[in-house]
Amino acid sequence: MDKYQLNLLNKIVDNLAVSSNDDKISATVKITDKGIEVTQNENYHITEYFLRFKLNIIKNIKYYINKESFVAEKKEGNYIYIPLDFANKTTMVDIEFADELVDSGEFEIIYFEADKNAYDVKFDFETKKRRIHELSCYLDCTIYSSISTVAFKPCCDEYSYTVVKWYCKYSVREDYGIDIYRTVDTFLEEVKITDKFYANFNSAFNVYCIITQYDKSGKELAIKTVNPERQKYH
Secondary structure (H helix, E strand, O other): OOHHHHHHHHHHEOOEEEEOOOOOOEEEEEEEOOEEEEEOOOOOOOOEEEEEEEOOOEEEEEEEEOOEEEEOOEEEOOEEEEEEEOOOOEEEEEEEEOOOOOOOEEEEEEEEOOOHHHHHHHHHHHHHHHHHHHHOOEEEEOOOOOEEEEEOOOOOOOOOEEEEEEEEEEEEEOOOOOOOEEEEEEEEEEEEEOOOOEEEEEOOOOEEEEEEEEOOOOOEEEEEEEOEOOOOOO
């Protein structure tokens, strides 16, 4: 690609290739002397896009998939589109420019695929964050009763059961002859819940709990530490 073709393509090719299924998702496009570089959206499950060209200085445009040529026909306003599919790649475009000062030519389409592992890690983090929010836990510890109650909601449609682990927290004086204390956490009880969305625990201590929800196969869906809304006093 010479500098005149490079300059002209930068003017007529969009820097984003929009997903054919969701116009809010796009791949990025960069014109270099090597060709038209397309970087997939971070969501690697999205493989199909449209690359858009301005029509005003293009006479004809063809594209190649598996060495078979196709004439670009999808038009909208002053634009013409060619398909891009990371699973079935358009490898080349053949453009005849209306501007006779710039040579027509074939231009390679170079693909850069998304980092699948990075996206999976991010998606897993965001999914768990959303599920933790959906738990909407509330732990009530009052000064009038030794009963502590934690209430929660299923974190997602895959929910099957909940495990609640109860702990108490108290202060222990260090043997230094001065008022120095350390906090001690002690496990009290574990309960599996399949038929309701709350759990009770009878304790004279200040308690908190860790709630873990699972799907029917035993896969962890979400985990959250729940501290009391109101501490009890004894």
